[in-house]
Amino acid sequence: MLIHLSSWPEIDAALKSGHALSSTVIVPIGSNEQHGPTGLLGTDWLCPEIIAHAAEKGEEALIVAPTFNIGMAQHHLAFPGTITLRPSTFMAAIGDWVASLTRHGFERIYFLNGHGGNVATIEAAFAEIYAEWSYAEDRADFALKLRNWWDLAGVTGLCNSIFPTGHGMHATPSEIAVTQAAYPDRIKTADYEPRIAPVGPIRDALDYRARFPDGRIGSDPAQASPEKGQRIIDAAVPALLKDVADFAAEVLPGT
Ligand code: NI
Numbered sequence: 622m623l624i625h626l627s628s629w630p631e632i633d634a635a636l637k638s639g640h641a642l643s644s645t646v647i648v649p650i651g652s653n654e655q656h657g658p659t660g661l662l663g664t665d666w667l668c669p670e671i672i673a674h675a676a677e678k679g680e681e682a683l684i685v686a687p688t689f690n691i692g693m694a695q696h697h698l699a700f701p702g703t704i705t706l707r708p709s710t711f712m713a714a715i716g717d718w719v720a721s722l723t724r725h726g727f728e729r730i731y732f733l734n735g736h737g738g739n740v741a742t743i744e745a746a747f748a749e750i751y752a753e754w755s756y757a758e759d760r761a762d763f764a765l766k767l768r769n770w771w772d773l774a775g776v777t778g779l780c781n782s783i784f785p786t787g788h789g790m791h792a793t794p795s796e797i798a799v800t801q802a803a804y805p806d807r808i809k810t811a812d813y814e815p816r817i818a819p820v821g822p823i824r825d826a827l828d829y830r831a832r833f834p835d836g837r838i839g840s841d842p843a844q845a846s847p848e849k850g851q852r853i854i855d856a857a858v859p860a861l862l863k864d865v866a867d868f869a870a871e872v873l874p875g876t
Contacts, residue, residue, distance in 0.1 A: 623677060625687045635684060636726045642682045644728040645869040647861075648718065649673045649685070650743070651735035652692035655700035657792030657818070657837040659809040661800050662702040665736035666690035668796050669770050671803045672857045673733055680862055689718065689732075692739040696823050699830035708742045715746035723763045729868055731766045733861065735796070738823075743767050760875050766868050771795070773860035776853065783849050787817045789840025791833075795853055797842045802850030810843075817841045 622635060624646075635643055651666030661667060670688045677683045694705035706714065722730055732743060747765045754761040771777050780788065780795040788794060801808050818837035823829060 622681065622683070623674065623685050632684075632725070635682075638682075640682045642680075642684065642865070642869050644726060645731060645865060646684045646686050646722055646727045646729070647673050647676075647731045647733055647865060648689055648722075649735070650689040650692065650732045650739065652694045652705075652739060653690055654694035654697040654703045654705070654736075655836045656797065657840070657842055658811040658813070658835045659842055660792045660797050660836075661804070661807060663690065664792075664796050664800050665692070667735070667803065668799045669733040669735040671799055672770050672773075672854060672861055675854055676858045676861045676865075679858065683862070683865065684727075686718075686722065689714075692736050693742050694736075694738065696738070696826055696829045697836070698826040700836055708745070711739075711742050712746040712749055715743065716750055719750055719763070719765065728763045728873075729766070729871075730763065731768065731865055731868055734767060734769045737769070737790075740767070740769070764868075764871065764873060768861075768864060770857055770861075773857050773864060775860055776857050779853060779856050783852065784841075784844055787839075787841030787844060789818060789838055790820065791838035791840060792818075792836060792842050793840045794842050794844040794849070798845035798847070798850030799853055800850065801845055801847040802854055805847050808847070811835075813837070813841065813843055816843070 649669035651669055653662050656664040666688050673685045677685050691704050691706055694703050697703040719730055751761060784794045818840055820839040821832045
């Protein structure tokens with residue numbers, strides 16, 4: 622079930638159903654930021670949303686929250702359309718999402734992430750949330766998990782085999798391909814120069830734009846295609862379902 626397309630009695634009933642997945646919720650999380658001259662600004666939140674929604678189509682007991690679509694993108698701010706939060710804002714918002722979902726009885730919250738730049742701050746947010754329980758000498762009655770979609774079993778291997786060169790770190794052909802599979806009428810093309818973008822450190826927004834003028838890092842998105850994207854989605858969906866089922870079945874000590 623998708624929470625945003627459900628009514629509250631439906632979510633209430635799901636929580637009380639006793640199904641193995643009934644107290645687990647997936648939160649697709651990403652960032653709205655430039656992805657080179659052809660990549661959609663939403664790429665990093667669209668990819669986890671596309672995979673989570675495809676998984677929900679095959680397993681209707683899977684509960685998926687609305688997508689948390691703004692994250693850590695300060696270094697992309699020199700490109701129009703990018704929207705970012707400060708790390709402190711992001712952490713506070715994650716805390717409020719978790720508090721809202723656990724209030725209703727969700728005991729496992731699984732963040733399916735689409736942006737590498739979010740990882741450190743999501744982990745820090747988890748530590749902030751757990752710290753309140755630790756200080757109180759109490760145990761949290763919920764568990765949190767972070768999984769990057771490309772770290773789902775078999776996905777990175779598949780991406781590397783499809784794109785042995787020019788995968789890169791930002792505006793990668795694999796993430797562009799996933800969005801092309803879901804939104805084929807939004808595919809854009811460009812003459813990439815150089816074909817494979819440069820690599821380097823990530824600092825502030827003006828430094829980034831000077832180092833990476835069209836926004837890409839190390840990638841050649843011209844290799845992307847909807848067919849390749851669909852292969853990646855088809856590999857990610859069963860891996861996600863298995864990962865979520867394992868998380869839902871995990872025994873929490875003291876419960
Ligand atoms: Ni990305």
